[in-house]
Amino acid sequence: MKKILLIAVAGLIIAGMSSCKNDYECCYLNEDGIKIGTSGFGCSTSSVTKKEAEDLEAEWSADAAEEYNGSATCEKK
Numbered sequence: 001m002k003k004i005l006l007i008a009v010a011g012l013i014i015a016g017m018s019s020c021k022n023d024y025e026c027c028y029l030n031e032d033g034i035k036i037g038t039s040g041f042g043c044s045t046s047s048v049t050k051k052e053a054e055d056l057e058a059e060w061s062a063d064a065a066e067e068y069n070g071s072a073t074c075e076k077k
Contacts, residue, residue: 026074
């Protein structure tokens, strides 16, 4: 019984660690892949999970593609 409890606790710890929030920097890029830093665009840093960063990158990329033929990227800091 103690082994099952230990395995369950270890599993919860691993699951908790994999969903930890990290600092990600998300930036708009122009069509040449260069970070944009003017005209209201730029970079933003926040503490989010990997999934949230991926979702944010997809949302920003869609906006950038529609607005000025660019994209976006989120990188772990």
